[in-house]
Amino acid sequence: MSAARPFLKWAGGKGQLLEQFKPLFPKQYERYIEPMVGGGAVFFFLQPEKAILMDLNAELMEVYRVVRDNVEELIADLEKHKNEKDYYYAIRNLDPGKLTPVERASRLIYLNKTCYNGLYRVNRKNKFNVPFGRYKNPDIVNAQGLRAASRALKKAELLTGDFSLVLEFARPGDFIYFDPPYQPLSATSSFTGYTPGSFDEGEQKRLAGVFKELTRIGSKVMLSNSDTPFVREIYQGFRVQTVYAKRAINSRPDRRGSIKELVILNYTD
Numbered sequence: 001m002s003a004a005r006p007f008l009k010w011a012g013g014k015g016q017l018l019e020q021f022k023p024l025f026p027k028q029y030e031r032y033i034e035p036m037v038g039g040g041a042v043f044f045f046l047q048p049e050k051a052i053l054m055d056l057n058a059e060l061m062e063v064y065r066v067v068r069d070n071v072e073e074l075i076a077d078l079e080k081h082k083n084e085k086d087y088y089y090a091i092r093n094l095d096p097g098k099l100t101p102v103e104r105a106s107r108l109i110y111l112n113k114t115c116y117n118g119l120y121r122v123n124r125k126n127k128f129n130v131p132f133g134r135y136k137n138p139d140i141v142n143a144q145g146l147r148a149a150s151r152a153l154k155k156a157e158l159l160t161g162d163f164s165l166v167l168e169f170a171r172p173g174d175f176i177y178f179d180p181p182y183q184p185l186s187a188t189s190s191f192t193g194y195t196p197g198s199f200d201e202g203e204q205k206r207l208a209g210v211f212k213e214l215t216r217i218g219s220k221v222m223l224s225n226s227d228t229p230f231v232r233e234i235y236q237g238f239r240v241q242t243v244y245a246k247r248a249i250n251s252r253p254d255r256r257g258s259i260k261e262l263v264i265l266n267y268t269d
């Protein structure tokens with residue numbers, strides 16, 4: 001049995017930060033809730049007994065559903081794909097609305113493994129628009145990895161929607177981890193490739209409002225973001241920890257090869 005880990009490469013993936021996160025996770029909690037799950041690095045690392053995973057990206061949540069409920073069919077469908085330029089563009093041009101859920105999930109995983117830079121990105125019309133990546137040997141069908149992810153996801157409820165939905169079911173004792181699109185460090189480094197519409201300062205403030213409301217409810221909340229005066233200000237009064245991430249971005253690193261990021265916590269143990 002191989003250990004479950006993210007099966008998609010996702011912008012902002014937290015794989016490299018897990019070791020630094022370890023001492024920051026609460027020692028005890030009832031359910032694990034991740035409202036902006038993306039590639040799910042933290043979920044797969046924690047492997048909680050009960051989880052609720054959410055994202056605004058409906059295609060992403062459908063892939064999780066297919067991996068959880070139909071993993072063998074998905075693996076069989078992935079086997080048909082080829083790492084060839086013409087084939088890539090033919091698959092990219094398919095209308096997802098005309099495919100079955102298994103075919104749609106298979107298409108998204110295939111594009112994620114073979115596209116340039118291996119990221120999910122759509123244009124304003126919500127069409128996947130990344131060019132072919134020319135990888136020698138992309139891991140299109142990782143059957144063992146998908147089966148392991150499927151087993152981990154059997155313990156998860158999967159929801160599509162806005163992060164504020166969490167207020168409808170959060171309870172004292174839940175552990176909630178938020179990983180929003182980061183507040184840009186400078187006007188030029190902004191990245192808004194997740195879903196159409198950008199996560200601007202208004203959205204960051206709305207999220208901070210949900211963080212405060214969850215604190216009132218008694219849930220344990222952890223949140224990642226970039227280290228900017230704005231982020232520090234909207235979470236003033238909460239525990240702030242720093243972690244160091246390797247990032248190829250356009251600003252002067254304040255530690256060799258890495259940049260400082262913030263983890264905001266509303267609990268101490």
Ligand SMILES: C[S@@+](CC[C@H](N)C(=O)[O-])C[C@H]1O[C@@H](n2cnc3c(N)ncnc32)[C@H](O)[C@@H]1O
Pocket residue numbers: 010011012013014015035036037038039040041042054055056057161162163164179180181182194195199
């Ligand atoms: C930084 S990524 C999460 C990365 C993830 N932690 C990982 O390790 O791969 C942010 C995620 O937030 C989602 N998102 C953006 N706006 C949202 C909203 N209003 N409600 C819920 N999810 C949202 C995006 O679709 C994206 O998957």
